[in-house]
Amino acid sequence: MTLQHFYPVGTPGQPWGAAEKAEWRARQRKQRSYADDVVSAIDRLRECFDVSEYARLDESPDGVYPLFALRSRDWNDALPIALVTGGVHGYETSGVHGALQFLDRHAQDYAGRVNLLVVPCVSPWAYERINRWNPDAIDPNRSFHPDSPCAESAALLELVAPLRGRFLMHIDLHETTDSDESEFRPALAARDGAPFEPGTIPDGFYLCADSANPQPGFQQAVNAAVEKVTHIAPADPDGTIIGSPVVAPGVIEYPLLELGLCASITDARYTTTTEVYPDSPRASPAQCNDAQVAAIRGALDYALAHP
Template sequence: MHQVTPYSIGIQGQKWTDKEVQQWRSSRNVQRSYQQEVVSKMKTVGAEFERIEYGELNYSSGRYPLFAFKSKEWNTDKPNVLVTGGVHGYETSGVQGALLFLQETASQYLAHFNFIVVPCVSPWGYEIINRWNPDALDPNRSFIKNSPAPESALLMQFMQQLNIEVYAHIDLHETTDSDEQEFRPALAARDGQVFTKGSIPDGFYTVGDTENPCEAMQRAIIQSVEQVTHIAPADPDGTIIGSKVVQHGVINYPLQALGLCAGFSKAQYTTTTEVYPDSAKATADECNRAQVAAIIGMLNYLQSL
């Protein structure tokens, strides 16, 4: 662990003002198309699901409609499962994995569950390939009351309007090399702190809830995913990204206290997946399918109860 060169925007030790946020935003460029890579693929989702436009983001780079898919034949006797992807838009397999689940797998579980699947919570972040929204806010720390991030606020409003109890919620994420190269240094600069370099785990892991860890479900997810890709080993100190490994491939965070997406639904069963797309041992397709395998592992476990 050692300190590295200060971030290119701002003055080290001083929090960003609106000036630095604007400077940061102006330095971001569109690198891919939400419409072509995400929305166009929604057309291939089966008729078993209803597509709902639950909101819209209006940013200087354009307008971004927000979509969710809901089981068309909703049965109040079935448990409700929420799948979210792209809360961090740059984490590609979260988005593409959610779409792949809808396209190939979800219909196989409709006899047992109602589904709400939100493939891309943060489309601006998807296009810019960034963790934050244009205001340099992290949507995955913004699932709180009076959220300052519209990505988070609109999803919470949508779920509140549905007025349903969520039984299980799986939030699909990645841990990437760019976390250390760009996003954690930017966070330190924004908050007036000095960035201290950490490490990136090579492999898949999950983040459970400190207050409700769901150990057996996490184990089932890991066992399902390891049929597709490798699981991240613990660092020599027994941690992954600085958090204690509580079982193979699993760490815990206080989800609600941190304003994380997986916590806002207050589901009985919750987890956050973390795929490592920069591994030499995994392809992009394997990363997408690892996300699907994680969902399958959760659903199979819930069916066994």
Template sequence: MQPFIYHIGTQGQPWGEAEKQQWLAEQRIKRSYQSDVLSQLSELESQFEVVQYGELDYQAQGFSRYPLFLLKSRNWQADKPLALITGGVHGYETSGVHGALRFAKDHAAAYVADFNLLIAPCISPWGYETINRWNPLAVDPNRSFVANSPAAEAGLLRDYVLALDVTPLVHIDLHETTDSDNSEFRPAKAARDGTVNTNWNIPDGFYLVGDSENPQPDFQKAMIDEVVKVTHIAPADEQGCLIGEPLAQFGVVNYPKKSLGLCGGMTDARFVTTTEVYPDSPSATPEQCILAQVAAVVGGLNYVREQLSAKSA
């Protein structure tokens, strides 16, 4: 099968500035960060301190400024463990953004007695508005959670979290795997990098990506068990894989999060996972996708709370 050849660039040659500018010129605003995300933050001010941790200035690229906000528990106490929930690292992955907000709105109150909560619902607002994986510089934020980050989206949040000088006990990062990963984003990445793209089979259903250096299988299972109440779990393909990775357990594959610069690897949290919802499934509605994200967070926090309770008993 011939690899999909992207329409920008020359096959085998990495993009230069001209190709990046050609790609950027094709991007259009398709929805509103202000209307869809920021408008909801005021409704949460009774439960959370709404903290601006930075701003993205993309005026030079022909767009605008994007203030970056997170939600921080009002009853923050030094003796409570920190649970970090992140969404919208890839702005086009819609249910991650709205799953984080829905958890904050409908479920967070059940956990603030046991955890300090930090929720960053939309890390890449330009990507949210233009339905993109990258930022305007053609950089993937979810390979950029490293020191001296090449993506401000990643660097600003990483700097804020590390400055707290508190290692989260839990970090759940909310993502999607979409059909556009094969039709647009993976071919674009191969073109940008001057490599050959080979598409993978898009899993039909929900799955998790644990940390291969710290897999925590019981934690992953607790989330899968909660999500299955809402939507279906992705089966492995004919090779026993999901997205090209061997299945570690039902509904779970593992990646080396730190070495890849993934959001889930930016701290030394003990319990870490990345959710992956499939919004293009004929068996899942947009609302189910949001509820699956919420269920994963609920399942994960319930598991950790039970572990803490058993340890203190």
């Protein structure tokens, strides 16, 4: 059923223009600190990893945000590369902190076996405002394509471009939250002048594979690792998760490249997008971070065993 849903910006049925986007941005308030939460954690990792600032985003009047990538200190051009990205959607907290936790506690286990490239927080402005979009009301995770209008997406594409052809794996860390249904999907409908169509939020962890390169064994290995930490989302009664057919327990598929999703930016053999559910009564914030770490480790272990 399609419902007319009230959203406090714009006129129902009319796409936003510059004035509405400015009004939306003015409503966003800083709720946490990228410098305190993320940059400080990256600084503590500098002894073990090569840290580079791959871009700097001027989001005046809100501030200037440096974007950081961490690489294996023992980088070896003879080894394959594994990319880990988090915080493409800034509000999806465990993606950011799961990536940092993996670096802190487990990355050294893979030294000499694979080159790690980790971008813990692709969208720092949105991280601070616990939002899905960037300041221009653009979804970074629909914007990974040539000539992207999204600065966050364009910067990551530029970082990865020189390494294409050498990636074995890319895992992109996300969450599906209750606020998707209460805030972000209504905002999307309002921005595009479309009616809001209510959906469902799955209770548990699931993966979005690439329909053009699904790698079912890889997806199943990641879920098997995560299942030791938190529960895997069941399918809805119609056999779907967020409206997409479930192709294996806890796995759906998207055409990643066609949709401009982050997990499409490499030519890696193995790609997936994680989806943690932090609002479940069965999952704590620490458990969500642990689930992301388990997903990274499960992905790396499988990819390295099946190069």
